[in-house]
Amino acid sequence: MAEGAGQRDVAVVSVAVRQEEALTDENEVQLLVDLVNRARNAVGLSQAEIGFTCSGSSDFLAGQAFSFVQTLDAVGAFPPISESHVEMDGAFALYEAWVKLQIGDVDTALVYGYGKPSAGSVRDVLALQLDPYYLAPLWPDAHALAALQARLLLDSGTVTPEALAEVAVRSLHNAVGNPNAVRASAEATPEELLAAEPVADPLRASDLAQVADGGCAVVLAAGERARALCERPAWIRGIDHRIDGHALGTRDLTRAPSAAMAAQEVGASSDRLDIAEIHGPTTSQEWILQRELGIAGGTDVNPSGGALAADTLMASGLIRIAEAAARVGAGTADRALAHATSGPCLQQNLVCVLEGD
């Protein structure tokens, strides 16, 4: 929805994030009991005081149908609650909750997203989201599709391997100090990263997101309720998501028009952005997004390290919103952009602008 178009003020009032390389001794319910409790307790809300609950997760990761029903055990679904689920990143569940809050019959919402990709080979599992006749039977994995996109970008002359290595180095440096980052380094240099052989030619391991297990829980509240629950709510000034065509050959893969359109709809460039948390599962995709979202030089990009430091399928986008909201809440940023992506080669994009009072 366009910025300020008769919206009800809705804010992120608390967040909880956890990511690790592999959660081998915990199931999804155990992971979420902690995250949901942390997010609710931070603002002193019980589940009975939450008006709407919405989650994002994937049956393909859990290996069973309706797997999200199990994780409702972590929320406490009795007495019955008003609840919904999307088979998408939790950022899109947050969008549904935001719409629900716009309707005005509830004032609070709990949103969470989670995934345990360590149980399988997520790069191959992602081939199953593709066209089932032309693409999926060939099993192009997520690294190969990103590599096809990256080579087009490099061949177009708009970016160099050195520029992509600098994106990786920025992530490694920023991730130092983020307890949820799986990959971080204060000393990494572009030269060192470029010395490695490509693993998905032309992409190197340092160009590809670090897969991580984990999740994120967020509490949203509207208007005065948000002000009563926390000192500095991170107001959602605009949130929008758009999608490009599915057939890879019909898209210019060096662009992401849906990301640019969503950024335009929320007025991302209308004022200075202190930080931008961008969900780019490869350095090339992060680079494309930075261009499409119109991120200018003065903006601190991915202060958390972003998805390159820890990428949890079904939670990475929501974590970008949580990281941005936490910085607005702490007062270290006044205006922040958060972005989530889904689908092959940046097909679908969500953009959210958050502001402090």
Place this chain on the structure above:
Amino acid sequence: MAESELLRADLVVEYPFTRSTGPVVGAFLTGLREGILLGIQRRDGTVLVPPTEYDPVTSEPLTEMVEVGQAGVVETWTWVDPPRPQSPWEVPHALAMIRLDGADTAMLHGVLVDSPTEMTTGMRVRAVWADQRVGHIADLDGFRPEAS
């Protein structure tokens, strides 16, 4: 917990539904069985390969199937080594977006060469057909560089 104490069980995720491929995808797949490559013409005369039932920009229904060439140009490529476990290929190979002669969009398929040093953007490749064809995207073994 000791390794021997872990309980293990195989889990097979099944998708037990039958799907119809429809008039456009079905025609393309039937073409593969016959050893020909089909695209579909948009209103502006451009040709989509592989064909879609609806225009990806205007959403208009598309109906004009046209045969395109069996050779084309590599628009972008990557090298897959090791081959992915479920893919039709058992040896390292390239995956490429290939724009066939007479087509305006590129299709994804394998390029059967021994090393990434044999791949370049812009190279010409020609379809290699499987001996047994059933109406499936893997009726194409892949593509090979055209003899120069």
